[in-house]
Every structure is written in C-alpha cells, then in structure tokens.
Amino acid sequence: MLIVGAGLSGIGAAHHLQEAFPWRSYAIFEAREELGGTWDLFRYPGIRSDSDMHTLGYRFRPWTEAKSITDGPSILEYVRQTAQDGGIDAKIRFNHRVVRAAWSSEEARWTVEVERSDGEAVRLTCSFLWVCGGYYRYDEGFTPEFEGADRFRGELVHPQHWPEDLDYDGKRVVVIGSGATAVTLIPAMAERAAHVTMLQRSPTYIASLPAEDPIANRLRRVLPDRAVYSIVRWKNVLLQTFVYQLSRRRPQAIKRLIRRGLERGLPAGYDIDKHFTPRYNPWDQRMCLVPNGDLFATISAGRATVVTDTIRTFTEEGIELDSGERLDADVIVTATGLNLLFLGGIELSVDGETVDVPQTMTYKGMMLSGVPNLAFTVGYTNASWTLKADLTSEYVCRLLAHMDAHGYRKGVPEITDPGVEETPLLDFTSGYVLRSLDKFPKQGSKEPWKLRQNYVFDLRSIRRGAIDDGAMQFSSLQARPAREKISA
Ligand SMILES: Cc1cc2nc3c(=O)[nH]c(=O)nc-3n(C[C@H](O)[C@H](O)[C@H](O)COP(=O)(O)OP(=O)(O)OC[C@H]3O[C@@H](n4cnc5c(N)ncnc54)[C@H](O)[C@@H]3O)c2cc1C
Numbered sequence: 001m002l003i004v005g006a007g008l009s010g011i012g013a014a015h016h017l018q019e020a021f022p023w024r025s026y027a028i029f030e031a032r033e034e035l036g037g038t039w040d041l042f043r044y045p046g047i048r049s050d051s052d053m054h055t056l057g058y059r060f061r062p063w064t065e066a067k068s069i070t071d072g073p074s075i076l077e078y079v080r081q082t083a084q085d086g087g088i089d090a091k092i093r094f095n096h097r098v099v100r101a102a103w104s105s106e107e108a109r110w111t112v113e114v115e116r117s118d119g120e121a122v123r124l125t126c127s128f129l130w131v132c133g134g135y136y137r138y139d140e141g142f143t144p145e146f147e148g149a150d151r152f153r154g155e156l157v158h159p160q161h162w163p164e165d166l167d168y169d170g171k172r173v174v175v176i177g178s179g180a181t182a183v184t185l186i187p188a189m190a191e192r193a194a195h196v197t198m199l200q201r202s203p204t205y206i207a208s209l210p211a212e213d214p215i216a217n218r219l220r221r222v223l224p225d226r227a228v229y230s231i232v233r234w235k236n237v238l239l240q241t242f243v244y245q246l247s248r249r250r251p252q253a254i255k256r257l258i259r260r261g262l263e264r265g266l267p268a269g270y271d272i273d274k275h276f277t278p279r280y281n282p283w284d285q286r287m288c289l290v291p292n293g294d295l296f297a298t299i300s301a302g303r304a305t306v307v308t309d310t311i312r313t314f315t316e317e318g319i320e321l322d323s324g325e326r327l328d329a330d331v332i333v334t335a336t337g338l339n340l341l342f343l344g345g346i347e348l349s350v351d352g353e354t355v356d357v358p359q360t361m362t363y364k365g366m367m368l369s370g371v372p373n374l375a376f377t378v379g380y381t382n383a384s385w386t387l388k389a390d391l392t393s394e395y396v397c398r399l400l401a402h403m404d405a406h407g408y409r410k411g412v413p414e415i416t417d418p419g420v421e422e423t424p425l426l427d428f429t430s431g432y433v434l435r436s437l438d439k440f441p442k443q444g445s446k447e448p449w450k451l452r453q454n455y456v457f458d459l460r461s462i463r464r465g466a467i468d469d470g471a472m473q474f475s476s477l478q479a480r481p482a483r484e485k486i487s488a
Pocket residue numbers: 004005006007008009010029030031032035036037038039042048049050051056096097098099132133134135136138181343344345346377379383384385386
C-alpha cells in the first residue's frame with residue numbers, strides 16, 4: 001500500500017489501515033518535509049478551523065480541549081500526536097513527491113514515480129494507491145492579475161506564503177477577499193495594525209458561532225471523553241445537516257437568521273445590505289463562520305472597515321477603486337484563494353493508456369471509473385472534511401478485506417448502468433470551483449456515482465453498502481512477484 005500525503009487525511013488513512021491490517025506493509029510519501037499538510041503550511045495570523053473539532057477531529061480520537069473552533073497549531077499538534085501514538089510517523093518518507101503512477105493489469109500493480117527534493121528520482125511498485133493529497137496546489141495560491149500591482153511600494157503578501165518576519169505593527173493593512181481566510185485574518189491583524197480594511201468585490205454569508213461548545217464542556221464534567229466526543233459529534237452533524245438542508249429548501253428562513261445575527265453583532269445603522277448580503281443563496285457558495293463574532297466585534301470597535309467595491313488599479317500608495325475611492329496601505333494581503341488541484345497532480349495511466357481525469361466519474365466520491373486499486377480522500381464541502389475522510393478510510397479497509405477474502409487482485413469501478421448521466425462534480429458557484437471544475441472528474445446522476453455531500457446518507461451507503469454492488473468489478477489475476485517492494 002502506498003498512501004500519498006501526510007496531512008490530516010493521510011495520517012487518518014494510515015491509522016485505519018494499520019488497525020484493520022496490522023500485517024500489511026505500507027508507506028506514506030509526503031512531498032513536504034513536515035507532516036500536517038494544510039495545518040503546517042498556513043502560518044498567517046489567527047489561522048484556525050472554521051468547523052468544530054468534534055467533526056473535524058477523527059472519529060477514533062476524541063477532541064478533548066475546551067475550544068471547539070480552534071487554532072491551526074492545536075490542529076497540527078492533534079495530527080502529530082495521532083501519527084506519533086500509532087507509530088505512523090515512522091512510515092512517512094518526507095520530501096517524496098509522487099508525480100506519476102502506471103497501473104499494470106498483468107502484474108496487478110502500480111508502478112509509482114517519485115521525485116525527491118534532492119533531485120533523485122525513485123520508482124517503486126505497490127498493489128494499492130491511496131491518494132490523500134488534499135485539493136489545492138501547495139506551491140502557489142491564487143492571485144488574480146491586478147493592474148499596477150508591481151507599482152505598489154508596500155508589502156504584498158499571499159496568506160499561503162506568509163513571511164515569518166512580516167511586521168505590520170501600527171501599519172495600515174488592506175485584506176483583499178471575503179472568504180474564510182479574510183475573515184480569520186482581519187480580527188487577528190487588527191490587534192496590532194493601525195487599521196485593517198477588508199476589501200471585497202461582493203459579500204459572503206457570515207455567521208457567528210461560540211468558539212467553545214458549552215454542551216461539550218458541561219458533559220465533560222460527568223462523562224468520559226469518548227462518550228462526550230461521540231454525543232457532541234452527532235449533535236453537530238445533525239445540526240449542520242439540518243442547517244444545510246434548510247438553506248437549500250428554505251433559503252429565506254436561513255437568510256433571516258443570518259441577518260438577525262449580523263444585526264446583533266454590528267453597530268446600529270450598519271449597511272448590512274451592502275457589505276454582508278450576498279446575491280446568491282446560502283450554501284450556493286461556502287458559508288463563513290466566525291468564532292464569538294470576532295469579526296463583528298473588530299468592526300464595531302472601529303479597528304476594521306469593510307469596503308465593497310472593485311479594484312481599478314494598484315498605485316504606489318495602495319489601491320484605487322472603481323468608485324474613485326483610494327485605500328492607502330503599507331501592507332496588502334491578497335486573500336484571494338487557492339488553486340485547486342486533483343490527486344496531488346499525479347499523472348495516471350492504466351495499462352499504457354493515459355487517464356484523462358475529466359473523462360472519469362467518481363465512485364462514492366473516492367475512486368475513479370476505469371482506474372483499478374486506487375482511492376482518494378476528499379472531504380465534504382458543506383461539512384467537516386474528516387467526516388468523509390474517515391468514511392473513505394472505512395470503505396477502503398472494507399474493500400481490501402473483501403479482496404483478500406476472495407483472492408481478488410484487482411478492483412475497479414465500472415459504469416455498467418447505461419442510465420447514469422454525467423454531472424459536474426460540485427454545484428458550488430464559487431470562483432475557485434468554477435475556475436477548476438473542468439480538470440476534475442464528473443459525478444453521476446445515480447448511486448454509487450452520485451456525490452451526496454451528506455454524512456448521514458453516506459453512513460448507509462459507504463459504511464454499510466455492499467462492496468460487490470455490480471459497479472465494482474473484481475478479478476483474481478495471478479500477480480507476478482513484485483519487482484521491488486516498499487519496505488517501510
Ligand atoms: C486555511 C484553510 C482552512 C481550512 N479550514 C477547514 C475547516 O475548518 N474545516 C474543514 O473541514 N476543512 C477545512 N479546510 C480544508 C482542509 O484542507 C481539510 O480540512 C484538511 O486539512 C485536508 O487534509 P488533507 O490531508 O486531505 O489535505 P492537506 O492538508 O492538503 O494535505 C495534503 C498533503 O499531501 C501532500 N501531497 C500533495 N500532493 C502530493 C504528491 N503528489 N506527492 C506527495 N505528497 C503530496 C501535501 O504536501 C500535504 O502535506 C481548510 C483549508 C484551508 C486551506
């Protein structure tokens with residue numbers, strides 16, 4: 001087994017794998033020199049989760065801290081501890097970027113090509129490839145072309161590459177963007193900056209949640225950690241599923257609820273229509289959550305201002321807007337998003353044929369039609385990532401057990417039902433999704449090709465659904481001995 005990526009998903013995958021098959025040999029190849037993925041890469045002020053740790057945490061490892069919406073370093077520590085406790089860290093080969101993988105049906109093996117950061121190329125084989133490479137490019141965040149950007153004399157920073165020594169004490173800061181990163185950065189930077197301006201082209205739905213879960217903290221006094229975790233995890237799953245379903249079916253009700261929260265958090269007479277009322281419905285794009293209304297408190301205290309306008313050009317001093325307004329700045333942060341990337345950028349081929357990923361369809365949101373012995377972990381877009389990551393791990397372990405029990409060497413999802421129609425993978429209208437959707441696989445109109453984005457539904461189909469469901473095709477090739485073996 002080869003797991004690609006030592007982030008939250010890769011470490012979780014390894015835990016499930018070694019629990020289910022202690023005898024199986026596996027390795028984790030990680031392109032970077034540290035584990036933790038997202039939670040190690042992003043170092044901007046205030047970096048935190050925007051979902052609760054009772055659902056962003058692993059099912060198998062209770063989150064026991066008081067804060068439920070927590071900071072990046074605490075999440076990184078949680079992932080590190082999981083890796084250490086299970087001896088998973090010893091299986092990681094850092095500085096190993098997987099670039100290509102070729103499947104041979106004759107050998108029932110993947111031949112994997114790896115680039116090491118010292119320039120050395122490595123090639124090895126494995127019987128199953130499990131890609132936990134996240135969903136975006138690590139080398140480069142997304143920055144639109146801004147006219148005159150090179151004229152700006154201050155510091156221009158992307159949150160994905162935060163300079164460790166960036167000094168913004170007493171400085172004027174403009175943060176471009178209105179997504180999760182912008183709303184995290186603004187209260188954190190406002191603590192030291194002279195003033196922070198949030199410059200957004202259009203508003204996002206933003207709701208406040210308590211950073212600590214009072215029910216969890218009260219239950220902890222009387223129940224063991226594992227019981228509390230399970231109860232609070234279910235409470236949050238059901239609540240989030242309810243809010244999401246209500247947003248899709250009764251958007252007006254949710255809009256009213258969000259508005260009431262904004263009216264409570266922002267100063268009287270604040271122009272909520274202009275700055276906090278999007279043109280789309282809740283959950284057409286990802287919703288932002290702010291712990292304890294910190295963003296609203298910062299705005300109310302006069303330490304941050306929201307400007308809703310478009311950029312005409314950067315100038316030496318800052319930004320000139322289409323309205324004619326000028327925003328002078330010492331530091332400009334482009335919180336303009338990520339560049340999405342599927343399968344960690346790995347090129348695939350099956351029996352000599354290149355796999356054209358956009359021509360494939362996702363099976364249960366974790367395998368690709370026509371691609372044998374390969375799974376990938378991608379979390380939910382409307383709930384915590386790890387809920388789906390854990391389910392994916394459970395399914396991969398069930399699949400491997402089924403193959404072992406029947407002596408199968410190859411398992412491949414095939415579209416055998418002629419009634420399955422292609423639809424786009426995600427129905428989000430966010431710019432970063434639309435920009436990249438053509439590089440992603442499709443989903444299908446029916447099970448098991450349809451992506452439900454619904455944990456409760458997936459529990460039934462992924463945790464309990466039949467492995468031999470007609471779409472998964474198995475064969476028991478007589479595999480030749482491996483040319484090389486991964487010894488981890
Ligand atoms: C700023 C930020 C905040 C977020 N907050 C939340 C949140 O609150 N809740 C939530 O549910 N989700 C959140 N997400 C999504 C988040 O990415 C996931 O929650 C989760 O951390 C993903 O874990 P992962 O291991 O799947 O991917 P990553 O964390 O991206 O890790 C992938 C790892 O794979 C490695 N890798 C990639 N390609 C290759 C390759 N070809 N070869 C070798 N190694 C490779 C990378 O180097 C990396 O270490 C957030 C994302 C960002 C960017």
